[in-house]
Amino acid sequence: MNNTRALLVIFAILILVTVLIIRLANIQLVKSEEYSYYAIQQQTDIERIEADFGLIYDRNNNLLVYNRNDVTYYADLAVVPKTKRDLIAEKFSKVLGKSKGYFLNLLKGKKGTVVLARKITNDQLKSLSDLKIFGLYYKDDPTRINHYSNLASHVVGYINKELKPVSGVSEFFRKEIEGIDGSRKIIKNAIGEVVTIKEDETQPAIPGSNLVLTIDKDYQSVLEEELKKGLEKFKAHSATGIIMNPNTGEILALANVEDYDPNFYWQYDDFQRRNRAITDTYEPGSTFKPFTLAALLDRKLCSVNENLYLDNGTYQFRNVKIRDTHPHKYLNVAGIIEQSSNIGIAKLVQRISDDELYKYLRGFGFGNLTSIQLPGEAAGKLKKPTTWSKISKAYISFGYEISVTPLQLITAFSALVNGGILFEPQILKRRINHNGELEFESEPKQIRRVISEQTSNMMKNILRGVVKNGTGKNADVEFISIGGKTGTSQKLVDGSYSKAHYNSSFIGFFPVEDPQVVCLILVNSPDVGKYGGLVAAPIFKSVASRIVEKDFNHFEKYIDETFKQKLLFTNLEKENSSDDSNQIKIKEVKLPSDKLMPDLVNCSVRDAINALTRMGIRYKINGSGVVVNQSIAPGSKIRTNEICILNCSELTITGASVY
Numbered sequence: 001m002n003n004t005r006a007l008l009v010i011f012a013i014l015i016l017v018t019v020l021i022i023r024l025a026n027i028q029l030v031k032s033e034e035y036s037y038y039a040i041q042q043q044t045d046i047e048r049i050e051a052d053f054g055l056i057y058d059r060n061n062n063l064l065v066y067n068r069n070d071v072t073y074y075a076d077l078a079v080v081p082k083t084k085r086d087l088i089a090e091k092f093s094k095v096l097g098k099s100k101g102y103f104l105n106l107l108k109g110k111k112g113t114v115v116l117a118r119k120i121t122n123d124q125l126k127s128l129s130d131l132k133i134f135g136l137y138y139k140d141d142p143t144r145i146n147h148y149s150n151l152a153s154h155v156v157g158y159i160n161k162e163l164k165p166v167s168g169v170s171e172f173f174r175k176e177i178e179g180i181d182g183s184r185k186i187i188k189n190a191i192g193e194v195v196t197i198k199e200d201e202t203q204p205a206i207p208g209s210n211l212v213l214t215i216d217k218d219y220q221s222v223l224e225e226e227l228k229k230g231l232e233k234f235k236a237h238s239a240t241g242i243i244m245n246p247n248t249g250e251i252l253a254l255a256n257v258e259d260y261d262p263n264f265y266w267q268y269d270d271f272q273r274r275n276r277a278i279t280d281t282y283e284p285g286s287t288f289k290p291f292t293l294a295a296l297l298d299r300k301l302c303s304v305n306e307n308l309y310l311d312n313g314t315y316q317f318r319n320v321k322i323r324d325t326h327p328h329k330y331l332n333v334a335g336i337i338e339q340s341s342n343i344g345i346a347k348l349v350q351r352i353s354d355d356e357l358y359k360y361l362r363g364f365g366f367g368n369l370t371s372i373q374l375p376g377e378a379a380g381k382l383k384k385p386t387t388w389s390k391i392s393k394a395y396i397s398f399g400y401e402i403s404v405t406p407l408q409l410i411t412a413f414s415a416l417v418n419g420g421i422l423f424e425p426q427i428l429k430r431r432i433n434h435n436g437e438l439e440f441e442s443e444p445k446q447i448r449r450v451i452s453e454q455t456s457n458m459m460k461n462i463l464r465g466v467v468k469n470g471t472g473k474n475a476d477v478e479f480i481s482i483g484g485k486t487g488t489s490q491k492l493v494d495g496s497y498s499k500a501h502y503n504s505s506f507i508g509f510f511p512v513e514d515p516q517v518v519c520l521i522l523v524n525s526p527d528v529g530k531y532g533g534l535v536a537a538p539i540f541k542s543v544a545s546r547i548v549e550k551d552f553n554h555f556e557k558y559i560d561e562t563f564k565q566k567l568l569f570t571n572l573e574k575e576n577s578s579d580d581s582n583q584i585k586i587k588e589v590k591l592p593s594d595k596l597m598p599d600l601v602n603c604s605v606r607d608a609i610n611a612l613t614r615m616g617i618r619y620k621i622n623g624s625g626v627v628v629n630q631s632i633a634p635g636s637k638i639r640t641n642e643i644c645i646l647n648c649s650e651l652t653i654t655g656a657s658v659y
Contacts, residue, residue, distance in 0.1 A: 051179030053144060054208035055613065056156055056169065058217040059252075059429055063606035065146050065156055065170075065262075069620040071125055072141040073116040077109045079135030088136060092116060095127045119143055122622035122647075146262045147606065152220050154275040155213065155254055155374070155427065158262035166265075167273065169211055169427060171375045176431060176439075179208035204641050209439055210613060212430040214250035219243050222546045223253040227521070230539040231257055234504075234526035240277045240406050241543070246414035246509065246518045248444040249423030251372075254407075278377045281403035282503050282522070285489030286340045286471075286532070288399030288409075290416055290459060292349055293337060295360035298455040301351040304334045304462065308344050315343040318390055322346050325488075325531075334462045338470030340486060342398045349397035354385035357393060363450040364412035365422055366404060372425045380404045399489060410520040413507050417460050417483070417515045420451040435616045464512045475508050475537035477544050479563035480555060483515075484508025484540065486532035491525065501525045506536035510544055511558035519543055591615065592635075597644070599634035600627045605648045612644060623648035 056065035075088070089103035096117055106114050119141060120128070144159040157168025165174045182205035227239045243253040256276045260268035274280070296302045313327025324341050336344030349357065362368070367382030381403040383392070395401045407425060415422040424445040431440040451459075463483035466472040471486040487505040490497040504523045509515045521536040521543070529535040548555045556564065589603050589611040598615070600608040608627050612619045620643055631645035632638065 047184050049182035049184055049203075049205040050140065050142065050163070051181050051205035052142065052207040053159060053165075053170075053179065054177035054434075055210045055609065056177075057210065057212045057610075058152075058215045058220075059213060059250075060216065061212070061610060062217045063147055063609055064152060064213075064215075064217070065144065066605075066609055066621065068121070068143045068145050069622070070119045070121055070141050070143045071138040072118045073120055073128070073136070073138045074113050075107060075116050076113050076135035076137075077107065078111050080107065080133060081135075084133050088116075088131065088133065091128060091131055095124050096120075122620075144262070148217070148221075149261045149263060150259050151217070151224065152213075152215055152254070153259050153262050154256050154273075154277065155215055155251075156262065158265045160265070167275065167376075168374060169213065172373050173209075173211060173428070173431075177208035177211065179434070180206040182206070207434040207618075209434070210432045211428060212432065214245075214252065214426050214429045214442075215254070216252045218550050219253040219547055220255065222543055222550065223519075224255045224257065224259070226539050226542045226546070227255055227257045229542070230521075230523060230535070234523060234528045234535045236504075236523045236526040236535075238271075238276070238524045239539075240280075240522045240524075241520060241539075242277055242406055242410045243517060243519045243543075243547075244410050244414055244425065246418040246423075246515050249411065249414065249425045250429070250442075250444075251425055251427050252517070254427075275374060275376060277406045278372060278374055279405070281378050281380050281405055282491075283400050283402065283489045284404050284409055284505070285399040285487040285503065286342075287413075287485050287487030287505050287507050288402065288404075289337055289340065289345050289397065290463060290485050291361065291364055291366075291412060292345055292357070292397040293333070293462070294416055294451050294455055294459050295357055296348055296352055297458055298360070298451045299352060299356065302333050302348055304458060305332050307332050308336065308347055310336075310341055310343045313343070315346065317346060317394055320391055322394065334465055335470075337462050337485070338465045340466075340471045345397045346394040349393055354388060354393060357396070358382070358385050360450070361396075361402075363422070363448060364415060365408055365447070366402065366412065370405075370407055370411050370425050372407060373427045377407070378405055380408050399487065406520055406522050410507065410518055413509075413520070414518050415450050415456075417456060417463070417509050417518065419453045420449050420456040422447045422450050432613075434613070436614045460509075460512055460515070463509070467508065471531075471533040472506065472508070472537050474533055475506055475540045475544075477510070477541055477548070479559050480510050480544070480548055481512040481558070482508055482510045482541075482544060483512045484537075486537060488530065488532045502530050504530060504532045504535040506532050506540045508537075508540050508544070510548075511555070514558065516555070516558075517544075517547065595638055597630075597632045597634055597636045597638055600630050600646060601634075603627050605646065608646055618643045620645045621648060622646065625649050 052067045055063060057063055085107040089100045089107060092103045093100040103116065106116060146156065155168050157170035158166055159170060160166050165171045165177065170177065182203045184202040223241045223243055227241050231239050238258055240256050242251065244251055254277050258272045260272045265273065307330050310324065310328045310331055312329055313324045315322045322342050324343050326339055328339060328341060331339060331341060331344055361382055367380055369377050369379050392401050411425050424447055426442050429442055430438060433439050460483055463485060464481060466485055467476045467482045472484050475484055476482055484507055489503045491501040491503060493501055502525065504526055505521060507520045509518045519540055521539045523535050526535045589598060589600065589607045591598055591611060598611055604626060605621060617638055622645065625648050627646050628649045629647050632642065
């Protein structure tokens with residue numbers, strides 16, 4: 001009996017061993033390749049390396065937009081030990097300033113992956129780095145930073161949470177700034193932690209191209225500040241301003257207030273984010289009169305000193321009455337523009353045929369897109385003469401029955417005073433690739449000659465008279481010659497013209513003898529002042545005065561000698577009175593002649609990024625302000641694909657440069 005039992009045990013063991021041998025043979029020999037494949041799949045992964053978006057600079061290489069290397073923290077609830085969750089919540093609460101209960105609530109589940117915190121900065125990451133817990137991990141989540149918050153927000157646009165460029169040059173040049181993603185092969189352990197990265201199988205990402213805009217940061221700051229002051233002073237709904245170089249079409253500043261901060265774009269509504277300077281149209285009112293007169297002068301259908309009878313302010317034209325705000329019995333042609341007479345321009349325009357007037361207005365670009373390198377531009381509206389009523393031409397002559405965008409108006413006005421040439425507006429000055437090589441450089445684009453140079457000179461003198469003797473006196477600046485035109489137009493509300501809501505505007509240029517700057521100010525529905533000469537003209541004056549003072553060297557030759565010393569003394573006083581107690585004088589970045597790492601400590605993050613970009617060195621930024629240390633020592637030879645980490649501190653700094 002015992003022998004039988006022993007044989008059964010031996011037989012069972014033999015069967016078990018045989019099964020094990022067959023199973024091992026199946027794993028090791030028959031299915032070895034299949035199981036090896038699954039093992040490799042579990043232990044290796046191809047990870048995408050997202051390309052950095054290109055940087056954005058102003059015309060003077062001031063850094064406007066850059067990338068910050070943030071991360072997002074995740075917790076895999078199926079792996080994170082329950083005994084460690086209280087520790088995780090306590091640590092995250094301490095570092096991120098949220099309640100411990102908030103994080104415990106996130107960690108309550110049993111399965112799935114939850115996001116613990118998005119956009120963790122490198123400083124915060126360092127404080128969390130001692131949390132080595134299974135199932136707790138982070139991934140790169142770069143943040144697009146507008147260095148000056150709201151500044152030029154409608155020009156630069158933003159990158160949304162899905163990493164898609166929206167609005168501004170970011171959207172228009174999306175393909176250029178996005179770059180090309182890379183990839184890397186990573187080896188993981190059994191619980192999914194990264195053990196090593198296969199450097200020989202890594203394909204680096206190629207950063208997007210950098211954009212250098214035509215915008216001048218100082219001009220932009222002045223324009224935005226003065227528009228905001230005007231908005232408050234005149235209790236208006238909103239305001240728009242554009243500054244342009246009339247001789248090239250370059251946009252030096254463009255602003256809408258209310259505006260928004262692209263760093264927190266989701267906190268603002270569609271109106272605040274919309275670039276109303278190019279998307280919204282309006283009837284320009286009296287700022288349109290110079291274009292009507294230019295067509296008449298160019299066709300020699302009137303002369304500047306010719307007198308017209310103005311019916312003492314009320315003119316019966318066909319079945320409508322045309323009125324002037326300020327009644328006059330007689331004015332000459334120049335005086336009609338100076339005093340902004342609707343009656344005078346309505347009488348003069350009858351001398352030109354419908355088709356000829358339409359041809360001139362189309363020549364100035366009205367009713368067409370300007371082809372600005374920004375998304376969402378509207379074309380405005382200029383009806384064809386075949387659809388005009390018997391009173392249309394009269395109303396068009398002083399800016400009704402036609403709609404324009406602010407950009408269209410300033411582009412056309414530039415042709416009025418620059419000698420008669422219409423230029424295509426420009427917003428991009430240069431495009432530079434990640435190696436610092438020039439990909440594109442803009443040149444002025446002449447579209448057509450609209451009026452003769454002689455007509456343009458006459459218009460400059462007439463528009464100078466508007467500011468010196470007429471409705472634009474509040475725009476005059478004592479130390480430089482200003483020309484321009486006021487405008488006040490009733491707004492259409494529910495299909496009829498409102499007597500309470502107006503568009504108040506002023507468009508001007510300086511210096512008159514050699515126009516360098518054209519500036520348009522448009523104020524929407526002011527409760528105080530109403531008229532363009534009382535609302536928009538003073539804002540223009542403040543903008544012009546500050547620009548001339550800031551850019552004194554550029555305008556010095558145009559400034560009246562009696563004011564030069566006064567301006568110099570004023571600027572010196574401003575410099576001396578500034579509080580330097582909390583400022584650090586940052587040093588200049590000196591680029592080595594060979595490819596060695598420059599010394600960036602105590603340089604501004606803007607200048608440091610500029611230098612590294614020009615040298616083709618990859619970088620990561622921790623913090624902002626001034627560089628306090630760098631991961632690659634100054635003077636070191638830079639290895640291929642090496643990344644320089646710059647740790648920065650928030651300090652008040654004074655400017656320097658890269659050379």
